[in-house]
Amino acid sequence: MRITPLEDWVKQKIRGKDTGRGDGQTRLSREEIKKYQLAKLKETFSWARSRSAFYRKHLQDVEIQSLNDLGRVPFTTAGDLRRQGARFVCVSQSEISRVVTLQSSGTSGEPKRIFFTGGEQELIIDFFAHGMSTLVGAGDRVLILLPGRSPGSVGDLLSAALQRLGAASITHGPVLDAPATLRLIFEQKVTAIVGAPTQVLALARCCGDSNFSDQRPPARNVLLTTDHVPDAIKETLRNTWGCRVFNHYGMTEMGLGGGVECEAVAGYHLREADLYFEIINPVTGAPAPEGEAGEVVFTTLTRRGMPLIRYRTGDLARFIPEPCPCGTVLARMTPVRERLQGRIMLGHGEYLSMADLDEALFALPGLLDFRAVIGPGNLLQLEIKTNRMVSPPDALKAARRVVEYSGVVRRVRRKKIEFNLNVLEWQGDYLTGTAKRTIIDKREPALSQSGV
Ligand SMILES: [Zn+2]
The missing domain is CATH 3.30.300.30 (ANL, C-terminal domain)
Structure with missing residues (x-):
């Protein structure tokens, strides 16, 4: 089994480009990751406090000397983003190259607006390129069932990432007519699909319902994202198409990507050079004991435009303390099943x-x-x-x-x-x-x- 490609990527981000002194040869350790994360947290705190009206007040009287001190830092929430999103921003408007507006479901009012600089869009593409290299490489043909029409949209950034891997992409957008999309999969000899679980399921179940019932689609790998992945959907895809099914975790606030499964398909490996993850007790706010389930909280480590500090996601998951079968030192989190x-x-x-x-x-x-x-x-x-x-x-x-x-x-x-x-x-x-x-x-x- 191949180790997650995210490990080498995280190592390179932590150590910088290979200096030629053989840094690239030694494996990354947990201590090295933690030391880097603490330094980046301090940097993010001082940047946010000095540049954002929101954080100036929010972080007053807060100093962190160790990762344990982070537990004393107040959370940020979706409500804060709705009410005071623009006050989080740490750079001038001219440096913002994309604003994503997230409509709230239900009656909670104002939408959330998440601001990204050009450099931060590059961070997303870089993550997508390394995460996707788990399942695709040069010569692959990838069908993207995510919105991708506008520049900077998730499908557009993913397409740019695939290009770096030498893979071709077809930015299709959400499936509205399953038989037509299935025809496209055959005609274009698609080898991998990225989409929401029920959307990809619709294609697989349409297979048994159409002229293609006696043919196995060429897609060998599927990446499911945007929503939790029921085991029943994974099984159906594996049985119908004989493909591998991977799960990706992310949300716009995280900079789209948070983590992705390796070949062991046993939980997400996290994007630890860009994000610091915690699991907390959602009632008390205290850190959950190791390996226990709770709410996912993250802090951005490399965002300058709109850093998010201890942002409560509302997602429920737990860290998996046991080592992954792929052998990586990167942390592992169970797939998010519920919010x-x-x-x-x-x-x-x-x-x-x-x-x-x-x-x-x-x-x-x-x-x-x-x-x-x-x-x-x-x-x-x-x-x-x-x-x-x-x-x-x-x-x-x-x-x-x-x-x-x-x-x-x-x-x-x-x-x-x-x-x-x-x-x-x-x-x-x-x-x-x-x-x-x-x-x-x-x-x-x-x-x-x-x-x-
Ligand atoms: Zn692994």
Whole structure:
């Protein structure tokens, strides 16, 4: 098994270009990474404090001498970005080359605006190039199912990264017509695909439903990103296409990329030269004990335009203390399965999340996607979309059965919590792009408090 290519990349970023004194020969150590990260944290703190109106106040009275001191530094949140995003910026407007506006879901108001300098877009391309080298190289033909029309968009930056690897890219954008995209995959002899889990699933399940059913697509590698990846989707892709399936973690605030799996496909290796990650207890804010699950918090180490310090992501994951089978010294994090906000509290500490429903439902043959709405009360309404290989009445029955028998619903029923289920056929178009899927909460506000 090949070691993650991120290790050499992180080493080069930490030590600088090979000096010819043989620095390139010795392996990176955890101590070296930590020493570098502490130096970069200090640098980021002093830069942010001296240049940004927000941080001047936010970081007053805060000094860090060790990584442990970081626990005393106040968090930054999505709310801070919404309310005072522009006050985070540390450079003049002329140095900002891209502003990404993230609309808030729900009623929380103002969108988030994330500012990047030209140099920071280069950091993203550089990460993509090294991360993608896990699965593609010269001569590959990569289909990108992410938005890529505008300069600086994720698809555009990924395309630039692939060019550096000598790979060709087809910036397709989200799948809106699965058979047409599948035809393109065959015609263009696509060898790798990057996209959102349900979008790539739609292509795989369309395979069994179209003229291509007797042909295996040439795609050997798939990278899934933008949303959590249900095991059931990974299995379907592996079985249908005989491909390898990798998972990428990132968000715009991180500078798009946070980490990517190696050939062991056993958790993300993190982008440790650019980001410092912590896992915290989301209730107390204290660091989670080693290996325990909590909320992912990160600090940018190399961003000058809009550094983010102890930014709470709302994502839940844990570090994996055991060494990765690939043998790297880089840290490893479990794939993010749930978000704090995505948990639907049902009472008695029980909750339902999209991940629970995904694992149950995507195992059903022919299921393409589904939507979930909760309310009024604990009434869960599911609308499911299947391909033509499955008759709708059978699909509805099967969907109801798997959800009723899922672990979470059985637990809820055992505790005598009222819980009702209604399963319908999803009418109309279903391919809705690359937005994160979540359970829509239409209960009375008192019931909708999400928590842990
Ligand atoms: Zn590894």
